[in-house]
Amino acid sequence: MALPDPGEQARRFIKVREAHRSEVQQDYVELIADLVAEQGEARVTDLAERFGVTTATVANTLARLKRDGLVEDRPYRSLSLTAAGVAMADASRRRHDIVIGFLLRLGVSPAVAELDAEGLEHHLSAETLRAMEAFRG
Amino acid sequence: MALPDPGEQARRFIKVREAHRSEVQQDYVELIADLVAEQGEARVTDLAERFGVTTATVANTLARLKRDGLVEDRPYRSLSLTAAGVAMADASRRRHDIVIGFLLRLGVSPAVAELDAEGLEHHLSAETLRAMEAFRG
DNA sequence: AAGCAAAGTTAGCCTTGGCTAAATCCTGTC
């Protein structure tokens, strides 16, 4: 078990740190899209309840999403996504579904599949996602 | 595709945030253990190079690891782990190897397996790890 | 044994993403 080349190893960790930076954004746009689809609107209170944080934290995070052009800036209005936000939400949802389906076929229980998918889905390369899609029990 | 129960969904996101908090610590103890095993010692410069950060960042992070009783506090000396640090490193390495082996059997290329494993390994429940161990091409 | 280069540490800054408390806005009810 030789150690990897230092530069190669660094590239891996840098990749993980990059993934972390967009994780929260992806989770937010995905949940906003889901709420709009299911309930017609997404409110700050809903996000706070479902993420398990305070509404102040949601407001803080939304400010970054607005700054980055993912969420419409309409204070005191129901949340909605920009075109870029919708695109990110679609990609996130698709990936989320692939991971869930894969874990279920692997024999993981539904509850645990949903639990693990939430953390897993942000750290999968295109190649691994394809392998998961191709996998049939 | 109904939305999950709000409390259930919150528990998932809280779990991911908890995992994030120990990720860096696990990566550090694992790399320190590997370096000691392969090279006889682990130096701050090695960690910085392999994580892709500055030595100042490593020193900063090591201060937290020392505070938390995972790394021996011996300034200007080669790094070594406490008993707790060794235990965490062993668990991390075992999990890392399970994930790598699983991805390879799934058909993912070695380079991508190493890349994805680095992000993946911190978000797997015991059940999913068992399923990955049991999986044979 | 001195000096210098490399290694390590410290100081001070930034962003992210949590929090509480307080202020502000909106809305339904009377």
Add this chain to the structure above:
DNA sequence: GACAGGATTTAGCCAAGGCTAACTTTGCTT
């Protein structure tokens, strides 16, 4: 049409984990 209460935002705090720049320690070389 006022107002109470719920929803939202703002202000100010904190820790983690990045950075640069400056300083200290170590250890090699001569």
